[in-house]
């Protein structure tokens with residue numbers, strides 16, 4: 001591969017893994033959020049703030065998340081395997097779980113968005129040049145609303161792992177990208193769901209940027225036999241806990257009316 | 258729930274464009290409608306290079322200072338929902354068409370609440386874009402910031418009322434990014 005004088009050679013997995021271990025060791029225990037400053041993921045170097053975040057109380061604008069409803073989302077958007085041309089290739093699965101806030105209250109009737117690679121690890125994206133096949137019957141994006149108890153549910157296919165250029169022989173573990181809203185603007189979350197037992201998790205600088213094991217575990221779905229469907233699909237359960245709300249539940253009940 | 262460890266964020270990655278941005282996302286009101294303004298700027302990294310794979314979401318009050326709590330942001334039907342989403346373009350620019358928000362109560366300045374996502378940014382960032390005006394000098398939060406930091410949050414307004422503010426992820430003129438009290442529970 002051609003290198004210019006300004007492009008350092010790609011680091012080895014061994015040196016990336018060593019860097020991950022060192023930073024995790026230096027991070028104080030109890031930090032359950034993702035580190036923004038995490039050099040093993042090279043693109044963070046120029047994209048993480050170096051000044052401290054300013055903590056302040058949310059004003060009214062930040063106390064209300066945007067509202068979505070049945071005028072925004074069609075129920076068929078929750079099934080990523082629906083395609084007029086035919087069935088996508090891959091392992092069909094149902095992914096379901098409950099969205100609650102940091103106080104354990106269900107996040108009701110709120111938008112959940114999902115996007116992912118196909119079974120071969122390729123995205124329908126013009127900048128994805130991984131030489132794996134596109135699937136003409138799989139687009140890889142869906143949406144749904146949570147129900148009155150905070151449950152979401154998607155039918156899709158299991159994505160494949162894919163290579164990226166962070167370091168030499170870098171592979172992302174198979175994952176689903178999720179976008180979630182709470183009841184407050186402050187509870188916004190974009191994250192990734194992973195699969196249990198994936199050996200790539202230990203090597204991945206994005207997943208490992210969460211330095212606390214208990215917090216990393218929260219991003220890994222559980223195989224759930226009760227969600228699996230006879231002669232149709234395997235099932236995974238993945239719950240989401242957003243940050244706590246600032247407005248009191250009483251104010252919330254009023255705003256629900 | 259068994260335990261309430263908060264679900265951590267992960268980067269939006271490089272491949273969100275076919276999934277998250279949508280037709281009409283950046284247009285909180287139709288371009289050219291009465292009172293419509295443009296809110297635009299460029300997102301820069303720590304080396305001063307534009308960020309072509311970032312996404313912004315804004316939440317705002319209307320021109321009367323009311324925060325709409327109504328559905329319809331994904332399939333807009335003439336209703337002002339006070340929320341929009343825009344990806345940056347190939348040269349890092351974002352642009353919304355909206356109305357200028359008014360303050361939600363006396364004594365504070367009007368602003369857009371902003372969430373910022375990008376490849377290489379491991380978790381979302383919150384910030385605010387304030388409208389220029391005399392209220393700025395009385396706003397308790399803005400007053401708590403040193404001059405050079407406050408400047409990173411205040412848009413410039415042109416003669417047509419259009420607003421412009423660049424966001425900087427890192428460096429000397431880094432944007433003031435925000436955390437809210439319940440983000441630090443654990």
Ligand SMILES: [Fe+3]
Pocket residue numbers: 117172175177270272
């Ligand atoms: Fe991905």
